[in-house]
Amino acid sequence: xxxxxxxxxxxxxxxxxxxxxxxxxxxxxxxxxxxxxxxxxxxxxxxxxxxxxxxxxxxxxxxxxxxxxxxxxxxxxxxxxxxxxxxxxxxxxxxxxxxxxxxxxxxxxxxxxxxxxxxxxxxxxxxxxxxxxxxxxxxxxxxxxxxxxxxxxxxxxxxxxxxxxxxx
Amino acid sequence: xxxxxxxxxxxxxxxxxxxxxxxxxxxxxxxxxxxxxxxxxxxxxxxxxxxxxxxxxxxxxxxxxxxxxxxxxxxxxxxxxxxxxxxxxxxxxxxxxxxxxxxxxxxxxxxxxxxxxxxxxxxxxxxxxxxxxxxxxxxxxxxxxxxxxxxxxxxxxxxxxxxxx
Numbered sequence: 001x002x003x004x005x006x007x008x009x010x011x012x013x014x015x016x017x018x019x020x021x022x023x024x025x026x027x028x029x030x031x032x033x034x035x036x037x038x039x040x041x042x043x044x045x046x047x048x049x050x051x052x053x054x055x056x057x058x059x060x061x062x063x064x065x066x067x068x069x070x071x072x073x074x075x076x077x078x079x080x081x082x083x084x085x086x087x088x089x090x091x092x093x094x095x096x097x098x099x100x101x102x103x104x105x106x107x108x109x110x111x112x113x114x115x116x117x118x119x120x121x122x123x124x125x126x127x128x129x130x131x132x133x134x135x136x137x138x139x140x141x142x143x144x145x146x147x148x149x150x151x152x153x154x155x156x157x158x159x160x161x162x163x164x165x166x167x168x
Numbered sequence: 169x170x171x172x173x174x175x176x177x178x179x180x181x182x183x184x185x186x187x188x189x190x191x192x193x194x195x196x197x198x199x200x201x202x203x204x205x206x207x208x209x210x211x212x213x214x215x216x217x218x219x220x221x222x223x224x225x226x227x228x229x230x231x232x233x234x235x236x237x238x239x240x241x242x243x244x245x246x247x248x249x250x251x252x253x254x255x256x257x258x259x260x261x262x263x264x265x266x267x268x269x270x271x272x273x274x275x276x277x278x279x280x281x282x283x284x285x286x287x288x289x290x291x292x293x294x295x296x297x298x299x300x301x302x303x304x305x306x307x308x309x310x311x312x313x314x315x316x317x318x319x320x321x322x323x324x325x326x327x328x329x330x331x332x333x
Contacts, residue, residue, distance in 0.1 A: 026214040027223035051190040054233075055247070056327035062187035063236070063250040064229025071225045099217035108224045112254040121331060 013094045017087045018042075021079055024099035025072075031065070033072055040084050044073035044126040053121060061119030066144065070126060070156040071111055074140040077128035078106050078160055104163035106138060111158040119153050122146050136162055170198045177317060178203070178237065184324040186333055188233050191226065195237070201273035203237035205230060208266050220263040224297075227287055228255055230269050231299040235283040238271035244306045245273075245281060246320075253301040261296045265289040281305040 014037065022028055022035055031052075036043045046052070046069045054062025083103060086092040092103070128142035138160045145152050170178070178198040182188045182205065191213075197204040207213075207222075207230040215223025232253055239245040261267050271285040285299040311317040 024217050025223070026212050026217065027225060030212040031225070050331055050333040051186050053186040053331060053333070054188070055249075056184070056186065056331055056333065057247075057323055059327055059331055060249070062185065062229065062232070063253070064191075064225075064232035065187050067228040067232060067253060067255075068223070068225025071228060072223075075224075104218070105216055107260075108257050110254065110256045111224065111228065112252065113228075113250075114252050115250050118249060 013087060016094045017083055017092070017097060018080065020094075020097035020099075020102060021083060022076060024102060025105075027068075028072055028076075031068060031072065033069060035076060040081070042073075042077055042080055042127070044069065044076065044128075046124045046126075048122050048124075055118075058118060059121050061121070061124070063113075063115060066115070066119050066124075066154050067111070067113045067156070069124060070113060070142045070144055070154060071108065071158065073126035073144070074111075074128045074142040074156065074158050075106060075108065075160070077142070078130055078133070078138055078140050079103070081130050081133065082162075106160040106162050109137070109159040109161050111156060113154060113156040115154050117151070117153045120146055124153070125149075134162070138162055174198055178241070180321065181240075182233065182237065184321065184328070185233070186328070187229065191229060193230065193233055196268065197270075198237065198241055201238055201242050201276075202271060203234050203241060204268060204270045205234040205237060206266050206268045209264050214263075219260065221260040222263075222267065224255070224257055227257070227261065227267060227297050228253070228299075230267060231255060231271075231285045231287055231297065232301070234269035234271040235285050235299065235301045236303065238273045238283055238285075239281045239303045239305065242273060242276065242281065242305070245303075246311070247307055248281065248303045248305060251280070251302040251304060253299055255297055255299045257297045258295050261287075262289050262291070267296060276305055279304065279306050
């Protein structure tokens, strides 16, 4: 029996892959969004910044910023869930992952955002769940909250076109 | 078409929204129940580094702002908020080109405004994305005189100061 790899080696490989996926997308940096990983589970974090405000009187996060946050969380979760098995199987070599060598990103077909309450000027969190992922299409649901996990401020469902296997 | 003064007032208003200002949104037309707003192409808004195409989120923010602006320009649409927004992405926006969104408020009830929005780049015949949304309506009366507008802008500036912006 092969002895399992040291935990640090495994963690580093997974974190490097996630870093390459997220770090390669300029818009995620523009929004200041980061991802936390527990095993294969991701939590998207959008730290509060003044530029995310839409209505300075309430004050409230911009609905567009909320939509973008949810879409990023959904897209990264979907890309990550595909990448995960390739990292674990060794099919993808993490040591030279760049935007050019990463698998192509899925494309958003449609995205429906449900605004439940106004976004407060505080950090926001989101978790996405891939409800269906076929060869060509995927359906992803995403929930976002701020202070209380049980009090969502927005949720969304999106459909995505998966990259064709020969797209690179 | 709105005249220059109307566009200037709407632009001041959009620029008072920190996220809209950060995206560099510019008002191209405004009138009761409709609005056209532009999002200039920027490297930092790229969603796919291989194709250099803008991220869908930036297009969503543009369409949400434009839809909201169309509602705000109605008599009781001031201070509207998005209830839901569905966006369909038809094709990738061409890298390097400005994306424009045209919103039309097609039905209003006492408390809800329904809006359709189309986004396009230089090729107007092939939309980049379309959106339909429901917005809150009827909570406040829009400022109609220059004095009322100035008061509204003061309230905005105060809010920004409170937030340290």
